[in-house]
Amino acid sequence: MQIDGHHTLTYVVARFAGISHYDAEKMAYSAQYVDEATNDKPIYFDNGAMFDRIVSAHKMLDYRNTQELANHLVWIPFHFLPGNQGIPSDIESDGPFIHRLICKPDSHVARDMLRMVATHWDKPFAAHLMGIAMHVYADTFAHQGFAGVIHDYNRVSELDSSSSSALEGIKDKLLSQGVSRSSPLGHGAALSFPDRPYATWTYLNGEGTPVERDNTAIYLDAANAMCKVLQCWKDADSLMNIDAQPGLSSNQYSMIEQALREIDDDDGDARHSKWIQRLQDGRFGFDPIDLPFNKDGNESWKELARGPSWIQDDNVVYHYTPAFLQSDWKQFHDALKTYRLEVIRDVLPRYGICVA
Incomplete structure (x- = not known):
């Protein structure tokens, strides 16, 4: 999914689940910020304090996409949660490892990931962690059929869509073929088709199996499943x-x-802007609301948390205040580190899946 799915759709679904604007806004911002947290440099403060962070995304042209360890730490846990062939943890899988890494919607792995998240509902970063989980859970639907590693299984051929013109279709096929040959990571060779909510499209996967996709139906399934998860959160159902x-x-x-x-x-x-307008017009059955997503600038979470910077002893530093510890930006990164550690250390090993 792109920003219209991870930000505005997540917000709407959260409100439909009965969650307040205050928490729904944090969840939606966090869900989208998973795609924006691409910097892992530590933060230095003028009093000698430091804050470390991790990344949850790489831009597609980032050199780190060629590094297997980086993909295990980013694409697998945050964007292509392994589906383990749809098999629960108490049944041993005998399939190839790559088949176990392939993303599947609402898998047993995804359910266990959500139960892990539920163990942190008493933490200050609970809403932020649920937003991160909503990003990952939604992507198990949108990214189904692909794996978060460079592998021939992710190759795509005969890509076609009724949503594209003939000329666009030719360009798409040429670009898809180039990505398939050079770096078949995730759904890169399928271009942006998995992320377009309105698209219907077909392709042959890396094993030559034909696949038909109706994204609207898939996104509706995702929205309904997300709503159920968030209703559990509202009801404090830790199970x-x-x-x-x-x-x-x-x-x-x-x-x-x-x-x-x-x-x-x-x-x-452009799609995100139109969702924002519908929210401002009150077209979803609750009071009109303005829901900007400020990745950068004075109203962004990171600027509100850190303030202006300057150079001190050859480092970029920020003025430390105790309010930093309660800031949304800091709590998002606390949630991000908690999520990655426990998915890789606890959730995936239950299925015999060892990454990073």
């Missing part, structure tokens, strides 16, 4: 009994479906 929750009402489902089908710009930022 994450997702299947006992009602999910979206028929009216809520229809409003999301209408937005997914009608907002059909290729550019994710």
